[in-house]
Amino acid sequence: MTGNATRTRRDAIRAEYAAEEAEAAEAEALENEQAVVSVRVPASLAESLKARASAEHIPTSALIRRILTRAVHDPETPVLTVEQVEEIARRVFRESA
Structure with missing residues (x-):
């Protein structure tokens, strides 16, 4: 690799690393702003929510x-x-029958 190509590759790696670090910091800040609320729901509702979330990825x-x-x-x-x-x-209804 030439010096210029090495520098370009190194700059690209640094930029990718900086973007990943910024994303991680943003996720951590968002997580720190959130409060945890626990709630009990029927198993059927929990399964419906999980299925819907899975379908929406x-x-x-x-x-x-x-x-x-x-x-x-x-x-x-x-x-x-x-x-x-x-x-x-x-x-x-099916689960209660």
């Missing part, structure tokens, strides 16, 4: 934060669709 906690944020900040907007509520009701 996000962590379950991120999905729950999104649902709660929408419910609190825009209570007129339905958090779940009619179809989703019906599916949850069917699961609860």
Whole structure:
């Protein structure tokens, strides 16, 4: 490698490292701003939330934060669709039968 190519590669590695460090610092700051709230829900609801989060390729906690944020900040907007509520009701009925 020439000196110029080595410098360019080193600069690219430093830039990538700096971006990763900034992302980690941002995630840590966000985590430090959050409070932990624990709540018990029926197993069927927990499974529905996990399935939905998996389908959306996000962590379950991120999905729950999104649902709660929408419910609190825009209570007129339905958090779940009619179809989703019906599916949850069917699961609860099946599990209780």
